[in-house]
Amino acid sequence: MSDDARARGLGLCSRCHVRKASLRLDYARMSLCDECFVKFVERKVERTLEEYKMIERGDKLLLALSGGKDSSALLHIIKSLAPDVKLTCLHIDLGVEGFSEQCRSKAEELAGQEGVELEVVELRSFLGCTMSELASRRRKACSPCGLARRYILNYYGNLWGATKIATGHNLDDVLAVLWDLYVAGDLLQAVRLQPVTKHAHPKALSRIKPLIELTDFELKAYADIKALPYSPAQCPLGRESKLNKRKKLIDAIESMRPSFKHTFFKTHVKRVSPLLGPLLMARATDWRSCAKCGMPSKGEVCGMCRLKEDLKKG
Numbered sequence: 001m002s003d004d005a006r007a008r009g010l011g012l013c014s015r016c017h018v019r020k021a022s023l024r025l026d027y028a029r030m031s032l033c034d035e036c037f038v039k040f041v042e043r044k045v046e047r048t049l050e051e052y053k054m055i056e057r058g059d060k061l062l063l064a065l066s067g068g069k070d071s072s073a074l075l076h077i078i079k080s081l082a083p084d085v086k087l088t089c090l091h092i093d094l095g096v097e098g099f100s101e102q103c104r105s106k107a108e109e110l111a112g113q114e115g116v117e118l119e120v121v122e123l124r125s126f127l128g129c130t131m132s133e134l135a136s137r138r139r140k141a142c143s144p145c146g147l148a149r150r151y152i153l154n155y156y157g158n159l160w161g162a163t164k165i166a167t168g169h170n171l172d173d174v175l176a177v178l179w180d181l182y183v184a185g186d187l188l189q190a191v192r193l194q195p196v197t198k199h200a201h202p203k204a205l206s207r208i209k210p211l212i213e214l215t216d217f218e219l220k221a222y223a224d225i226k227a228l229p230y231s232p233a234q235c236p237l238g239r240e241s242k243l244n245k246r247k248k249l250i251d252a253i254e255s256m257r258p259s260f261k262h263t264f265f266k267t268h269v270k271r272v273s274p275l276l277g278p279l280l281m282a283r284a285t286d287w288r289s290c291a292k293c294g295m296p297s298k299g300e301v302c303g304m305c306r307l308k309e310d311l312k313k314g
């Protein structure tokens, strides 16, 4: 990182004015050294936690630890900021050949390092097949994968008496999805994307995204500076490819107009969402309990139970 700093001539850190800056944050008009950058990231998460009241007294968190940079950073930061918070990590082994093995071993390594409980659930035990097997049978494996991951997190969260699910979604992840929803005019779906998501169904646990104001770049830099174990691999089944295209587009805008991302996010949360929130509340009663498993469902039978049935039929 210091080579990069020299190459870009970043000079001294904008915060401490003593050490050499190692990276530049254009949107914040700052160049920071490693130490000040780490503090900057942690402070930002602390403010996000406070602003959206993400962790409250008595909360028991289920943290989705994928083995990637974001959730690894999330675990490390939460342990630093709130060492006493009750927390269990869940890793879902998707069974994607050449990908999931490394994710799982990094998640295990980090949990050991942080001294937290880690449960590993294999997707196969839920679905009867791995993601690789499912992908060989279906053209689109990404939406069933997302469905299964959401279901499993919620299922175990309930089983363990968790009050909230914490995920590592960052600013770039959220904006990439929001972009498509805004372009499609699907504002009701867009409004569901919030720093804290609450559901009307008693078994649908509230979700928090403490990293929602940090970018991919910042979280990778943080994980690297802290030397956290994480897997840099991308899922070969392509889930990230569409998302990455949107991220590149938004990065291009950000490079021409620094702070575009933060403006987009604030506009969504502070301006658009309050206008549309009441509409969403009116529809919240749509949720009911799945006739088969009792988990939250839009219809008679939930998506997960339908997927299982489909897979049995072959």
Ligand SMILES: [Zn+2]
Binding pocket: 013, 014, 015, 016, 017, 018, 019, 032, 033, 034, 035, 036, 037
């Ligand atoms: Zn500094």
Ligand SMILES: [Zn+2]
Binding pocket: 290, 291, 292, 293, 294, 295, 301, 302, 303, 304, 305, 306
């Ligand atoms: Zn069900």
